[in-house]
Structure formats: structure tokens, C-alpha cells
Amino acid sequence: MSHDVSPIDALAAHAEQRKDRRAFFKAAVGAAAVGAGAFLVSKPAQAQTLTDADILNFALNLEYLEANFYYYAVYGRGIPATSITGVGTPVAAVGGKQVTFQDSLLAEMAREIAEDELAHVNFLRTALGTAAVAQPAIDIGVSATSAFSVAAQAATLVPAGGVFDPYASDLNFLYGAFLFEDVGVTAYKGASSLLTNKTYLDAAAGILAAEAYHASMIRTTIDQLGGNVGLKASTIRGDTELVSNARDSLDGTSDLDQGIAYVSSGAGPTSNIAPTDGNGIAFGRTTGQVLNIVYLNKAQVTAGGFFPSGVNGTIRSSANNA
Amino acid sequence: MIDRETLLEVFDIAERRRNERRRFIKMAGTAVAATAGASLLAACDNDDDKSVPVTPTPSPTPTAGLPAGDVDVLNFALNLEYLEANYYTFAAFGSGLNTTLQSGTGTQGSVTGGAQVPFQDATVAAYAREIAADENLHVTFLRQQLGSSAVAMPAINIDGGANGAFTAAARAAGVVGPTGTFNPYASDENWLLGGMLLTDVGVTAYKGSASLISNKVILDAAAGILAVEAYHSGLIRTLLYRKGLAMPALRTNADLISNARDTVDNGFDDDQGISSTTINGGAASNIVPADSNGIVFGRTAGDVLNVAYLNAGAVSSGGFFPAGLNGNIKTSTAA
Numbered sequence: 001m002s003h004d005v006s007p008i009d010a011l012a013a014h015a016e017q018r019k020d021r022r023a024f025f026k027a028a029v030g031a032a033a034v035g036a037g038a039f040l041v042s043k044p045a046q047a048q049t050l051t052d053a054d055i056l057n058f059a060l061n062l063e064y065l066e067a068n069f070y071y072y073a074v075y076g077r078g079i080p081a082t083s084i085t086g087v088g089t090p091v092a093a094v095g096g097k098q099v100t101f102q103d104s105l106l107a108e109m110a111r112e113i114a115e116d117e118l119a120h121v122n123f124l125r126t127a128l129g130t131a132a133v134a135q136p137a138i139d140i141g142v143s144a145t146s147a148f149s150v151a152a153q154a155a156t157l158v159p160a161g162g163v164f165d166p167y168a169s170d171l172n173f174l175y176g177a178f179l180f181e182d183v184g185v186t187a188y189k190g191a192s193s194l195l196t197n198k199t200y201l202d203a204a205a206g207i208l209a210a211e212a213y214h215a216s217m218i219r220t221t222i223d224q225l226g227g228n229v230g231l232k233a234s235t236i237r238g239d240t241e242l243v244s245n246a247r248d249s250l251d252g253t254s255d256l257d258q259g260i261a262y263v264s265s266g267a268g269p270t271s272n273i274a275p276t277d278g279n280g281i282a283f284g285r286t287t288g289q290v291l292n293i294v295y296l297n298k299a300q301v302t303a304g305g306f307f308p309s310g311v312n313g314t315i316r317s318s319a320n321n322a
Numbered sequence: 323m324i325d326r327e328t329l330l331e332v333f334d335i336a337e338r339r340r341n342e343r344r345r346f347i348k349m350a351g352t353a354v355a356a357t358a359g360a361s362l363l364a365a366c367d368n369d370d371d372k373s374v375p376v377t378p379t380p381s382p383t384p385t386a387g388l389p390a391g392d393v394d395v396l397n398f399a400l401n402l403e404y405l406e407a408n409y410y411t412f413a414a415f416g417s418g419l420n421t422t423l424q425s426g427t428g429t430q431g432s433v434t435g436g437a438q439v440p441f442q443d444a445t446v447a448a449y450a451r452e453i454a455a456d457e458n459l460h461v462t463f464l465r466q467q468l469g470s471s472a473v474a475m476p477a478i479n480i481d482g483g484a485n486g487a488f489t490a491a492a493r494a495a496g497v498v499g500p501t502g503t504f505n506p507y508a509s510d511e512n513w514l515l516g517g518m519l520l521t522d523v524g525v526t527a528y529k530g531s532a533s534l535i536s537n538k539v540i541l542d543a544a545a546g547i548l549a550v551e552a553y554h555s556g557l558i559r560t561l562l563y564r565k566g567l568a569m570p571a572l573r574t575n576a577d578l579i580s581n582a583r584d585t586v587d588n589g590f591d592d593d594q595g596i597s598s599t600t601i602n603g604g605a606a607s608n609i610v611p612a613d614s615n616g617i618v619f620g621r622t623a624g625d626v627l628n629v630a631y632l633n634a635g636a637v638s639s640g641g642f643f644p645a646g647l648n649g650n651i652k653t654s655t656a657a
Contacts (some may be wrong), residue, residue: 074604075602079394087415099423104605105563105564105567105607107604107605108598108604108606108607108608109560109563109607109609110601111601111604111605111606111607112601112607112608112609112610113610115601115602115606115616116610116612116616117616118616119612119614119615119616120615120616120617120618122615123615123616155492158358158645185549188545188549189542189545189546189549191541192532192541192545193538193539193542193545193630198533199533201532201533202529202533202620203615203617205528205533205545205548205619205620206529206612206613206615206617206618206619206620207533207616207618208524208545208548208549208552209529209548209549209551209618210552210610210612210616210617210618211549211550211614212548212549212550212552212553212556212610213552213553213555213556213559213618214556214608214610215553215556215557216552216553216554216555216556216557216560217610218561219557220557220560220561221488221555221560222558222566223445224445224564259332262448265451267414267451268447268448268451269414269444269447269448269451270448270451270452270455271445271448271449271451271452272452273449273452273553273554274452274453274456274550274553274554274557275547275553276456276459276550278458278459279459279460279462279463279543279544279546280455280456280457280458280459280547281459281463281543281546281547281549281550282541282545282546282547282549282550282551282553283546284545284546312341319394
């Protein structure tokens with residue numbers, strides 16, 4: 001896709017490319033209701049043997065990543081050492097930086113989110129007890145080969161080999177957060193129906209909601225700046241479509257992602273804060289699809305991107321979308 | 323009340339955002355009813371082909387596969403979606419939910435009040451259209467999942483006048499005085515406050531219901547709707563917080579609405595306003611109504627009805643639902 005088209009054109013083109021894939025995927029999920037066995041078939045093969053602890057540990061890895069990103073952005077350091085121990089060897093996150101926020105409201109929201117994410121880490125660790133995995137190696141640095149830079153290069157926000165520093169400005173921070181938060185929502189949404197324990201399910205639903213609030217805060221704040229010139233696209237809203245498309249290129253043929261570009265209609269311009277399917281329902285990703293994104297790899301791999309040594313726990317492999 | 327054109331406008335937005343929507347709705351309905359998914363998948367394979375036959379009205383989904391408990395929960399949610407859809411559709415388009423989406427079991431009621439908001443901020447108007455489209459889709463989706471078991475839209479009061487449920491809520495909250503009127507359609511800011519009142523409740527209702535749902539496919543969908551309600555609520559609370567910098571009354575009024583909900587729902591202080599707090603020595607927002615574990619709180623159905631009925635007692639009607647909800651879940655709990 002050309003990247004110098006207007007955001008609306010980009011969106012239209014994007015919609016064109018994704019419509020058959022998404023309809024197919026959603027229909028496949030709907031079809032799974034038909035037979036008892038079909039549901040599991042539509043999930044990765046590993047889903048058949050997952051325990052609740054496996055799923056919570058998978059979520060814990062993602063929370064480690066999110067919490068460290070926000071902690072660095074707000075405080076200039078990672079989460080406390082007491083919150084990263086567990087099964088495996090804990091590795092402190094390095095490479096993040098404190099953001100010098102210009103917008104005091106954004107600073108206040110970042111502080112709120114940082115605390116929520118640390119609370120999620122601690123809650124999951126408590127729920128898992130001695131089964132909790134340690135924090136794996138996390139790359140939230142700013143070198144030209146960092147996960148953020150590679151992701152931004154894939155999205156064409158920066159040129160090949162260019163650096164993307166999510167701590168350099170309010171807008172860069174928002175883009176970094178945008179990259180994570182929607183993925184968190186899709187991960188919890190995808191995992192919710194896999195949990196068997198009702199108490200865990202209730203908690204996971206509450207964390208899912210919190211992640212959606214966070215994503216909404218970030219998307220709304222970006223949208224309030226949305227008409228300004230973007231890093232690559234003609235507008236900031238257009239930039240978000242580039243990031244969304246990059247994510248979509250990793251997680252398979254299903255389209256599970258949307259930027260915030262406005263859509264014109266007979267009733268007037270319409271925003272896209274909530275990324276939803278044709279039923280007004282938020283997207284979910286399988287664990288494998290989530291790992292495609294955080295590993296920044298569409299192939300079936302067990303490490304890369306934001307987790308250079310992979311995540312800890314039994315759910316480690318991304319899906320094979322290569 | 324609403325004309326066909328307005329409904330089409332609503333769905334035009336959805337259509338442009340998700341142009342396979344209608345085909346999916348039709349196909350999903352077919353899939354759940356079918357005994358074999360193969361034909362469905364084959365049909366979807368050709369989705370690019372505009373000539374794929376589409377029936378003009380969604381196929382009802384039989385509820386044979388859904389446990390009675392799930393039907394009750396979905397119908398409870400449907401009542402709430404009727405309320406939200408009417409509020410947002412009126413605000414964005416000046417008319418309510420299309421009559422073709424109002425029928426079902428129980429007593430079909432009408433909507434009292436509702437008006438188009440003269441939005442001043444173009445982005446807020448854009449958000450209103452988005453939320454309205456989503457809520458219409460939620461109504462459509464739930465009705466389709468429930469099929470012939472779907473409840474009818476009950477009587478709904480979203481009036482902006484002195485006798486409106488919004489005014490009663492605003493008086494109870496102290497947003498206006500004991501004889502004051504609160505019209506959520508009067509301004510961008512009032513619409514945001516009205517939206518906060520309803521949408522936060524939607525989040526807590528879906529959160530509280532999630533662990534009660536047995537069917538995994540329905541649970542998956544409900545989780546997705548929960549997330550969307552949280553996106554909406556996050557959007558509205560973020561705007562109130564941001565606009566509250568220059569207009570502090572927005573934050574304090576949001577806090578008052580939260581306190582009023584807390585007064586009627588139960589004995590716990592679980593609801594939260596948006597005013598800033600201090601975390602690790604620095605100011606922080608409070609967009610997310612989360613507990614100390616960072617987990618968004620939920621409400622039981624009874625507690626949700628306390629808020630919707632604007633009544634701390636065990637009653638079966640009042641407030642936004644003057645004739646009560648349709649379906650088996652209809653009584654609020656005594657606080």
C-alpha cells in the first residue's frame with residue numbers, strides 16, 4: 001500500500017484488503033458454535049491442553065512488558081525488583097527512559113496507567129503464587145535495532161534502519177502506548193473464554209476492561225491531536241493506520257486491528273476510538289497471534305521483538321503466518 | 323419515530339467501517355443454526371464477490387443451543403443496550419432506535435424524550451456517531467443471538483426535561499439543585515455527563531455478568547462487548563477529564579454522579595469519579611474505575627438495576643425504565 005495517500009483513502013484501501021479475510025475469520029468463529037469439537041479446532045492446537053495457570057502466566061508476561069514501559073516513561077526506571085521474581089531467571093528491563101511530558105494531563109494519565117499495570121502484575125503474581133513466571137528479558141530500548149524501532153520501521157513511521165524513541169516526546173510516547181494497549185485488549189479478549197475457573201474469569205474480565213480503558217485513553221488523546229501532521233502520514237490519525245496495518249501484517253490473514261482514522265458518512269465524520277468488528281464487538285487474538293506481534297515476527301518462533309529470549313511459561317510459540 | 327433514512331445513516335457508518343458486517347451477521351446466524359459449517363466457510367471464501375446473496379433482514383438465531391441462564395443474561399444486557407442505543411442515537415441523529423429493532427417478548431414500550439445535541443466540538447460529534455453506531459450493532463447482535471427469545475424494548479425515559487430520568491439522577495447527585503433540570507442534550511458537556519452516567523453502568527453490568535455465562539461463544543462475544551463499553555467509557559471519561567481542566571465543574575459533576583450511583587447500588591464504595599489522585603507523590607488521573615488490583619469493578623444485575631431504576635430499594639421499575647425491564651431479570655436489590 002502506498003503511504004502518501006490520505007488517511008481516508010488509506011482506510012478505504014485497508015478495508016478493501018481485509019474484508020474477505022475478516023469475514024472468513026469471524027464466520028469461522030461463528031461456525032464453531034455448531035459442534036462441540038469445532039471450537040477447539042478453531043483455536044491453536046495447544047489450546048486443548050492449557051491450564052488456567054498457563055493462561056495467567058501468558059498474561060503476566062504481557063503485563064511485565066506493559067508495566068515496565070509505563071514505569072520507565074513515568075519514573076525513569078523499571079518496576080520494583082520484588083515484582084519480577086518467579087519460575088525462571090528474572091531479568092530487569094533496561095533501555096527505557098523517562099518522558100519529559102509537555103501535556104500535564106498526559107503525564108497524569110501515564111501515571112495512572114503505570115500504576116494499573118503494576119497492579120496487574122502483582123495481582124497475577126499473587127493469583128499464581130509459586131507458579132508465577134519470572135520476568136523475561138524485555139526490550140523497550142531505543143537503539144536502531146530495538147523492538148520499538150523495528151516496529152516503527154515496519155510501520156514506515158521511520159525509515160529503514162531509523163530510530164524510534166517512544167520516550168522522546170508526548171506524541172512518540174502515545175504511539176508506543178498505542179502499539180501495546182490494543183494488543184493487550186485483544187489478548188485478554190481472546191483468552192477470556194479459555195479460562196475455566198470462574199474467579200479467574202471474573203478477574204480477567206475486569207483486567208480486560210481496564211486495558212480497554214487504557215487503550216481508549218491513548219486513542220482518544222491521540223485523536224485530540226489527530227488532525228496535525230503525522231510522522232509519516234499526512235495526519236496523526238493516518239499514522240495510526242500505518243501502525244495498525246503493520247500489526248495486521250504479523251498476525252495472520254484475519255484483520256484484527258484498526259487505527260483511528262475517521263470515516264466519512266452521510267451523517268458526518270465518524271471517529272474510530274473503539275476498534276470493533278461488524279457486530280460492534282472488540283477483536284480478540286489467539287495467544288499465538290499475540291506473540292506474533294510482540295515477537296514482531298509472522299512466523300512460528302519462540303523469541304524476538306519485545307521479548308528477545310521469549311516469554312516464560314508454557315505458551316511460548318507465535319502462530320505460523322509466514 | 324425514526325425514519326428509515328436515519329437508520330440507514332447509522333448503519334452507513336458501520337458499513338463503511340466494516341463493510342462485511344451484514345454478510346457476517348447473516349452468515350453467523352446461519353452458522354449457528356446449521357449442522358455443518360462447511361457450506362458457510364465456502365460461502366465466505368467468496369466474500370470479495372459482491373454478488374454473494376444477502377437476505378435483507380437478519381436471520382433469527384434459534385436459542386435452542388443457549389442455556390436458559392444465558393438467555394436471561396443476554397436479555398438483561400439487551401434491555402441496557404436498548405437504553406444506551408436510544409440515548410446515543412438521539413444525541414447523534416435526532417431520532418431513536420429503529421422500530422424494526424424493538425419487537426420481542428414482553429411488553430414493547432416507547433421512548434420518552436431524546437433529542438439531537440447541537441455539538442460544538444466536531445470531535446465530540448464524531449465520537450457520538452461512533453458510539454451510536456456501536457450501540458445499534460450491540461442491539462442487533464444480541465437480538466440475533468437471542469432470536470425469538472429476544473425481549474422487546476421496554477418503556478424508556480431519556481427525557482431531558484424536568485420529569486426526565488436524567489433530571490432525577492442529576493438532582494439526586496447534586497449536579498443540579500432539588501428543583502433544577504438537567505438536559506443531557508443541551509451541550510457537549512451535558513451529553514458527556516449523561517453518557518458517563520449510562521456507559522459506566524454498562525461496563526459494570528457486562529463485567530458482573532461475564533462469569534455467569536456458560537456458552538463459550540456467547541462469553542467470547544460478551545467479553546468483546548465489555549471491552550467496547552470500556553472503550554466508550556474511557557473515551558467519555560478522558561474527555562471529561564481533559565475538558566475539566568478549563569471547566570472544573572465537569573470533574574466535580576462526574577464525581578457527584580459517581581457518588582450518587584454508589585448511594586443506590588449497594589453498601590460498597592466501588593464506583594469512582596474522575597478527579598485526580600496522588601500516586602507516588604505525583605498527580606494522576608482516574609479514568610479507569612479500578613480497584614487496588616487494577617481491576618475494573620463489576621455490578622450484580624440487581625445493583626445495575628438500582629442505578630437504572632434510580633432506587634436503592636428492591637423494586638422492579640423506575641428511573642430510566644418506567645415500566646421495568648423485560649425478561650426474567652428485572653428486580654433491583656435492597657441496598
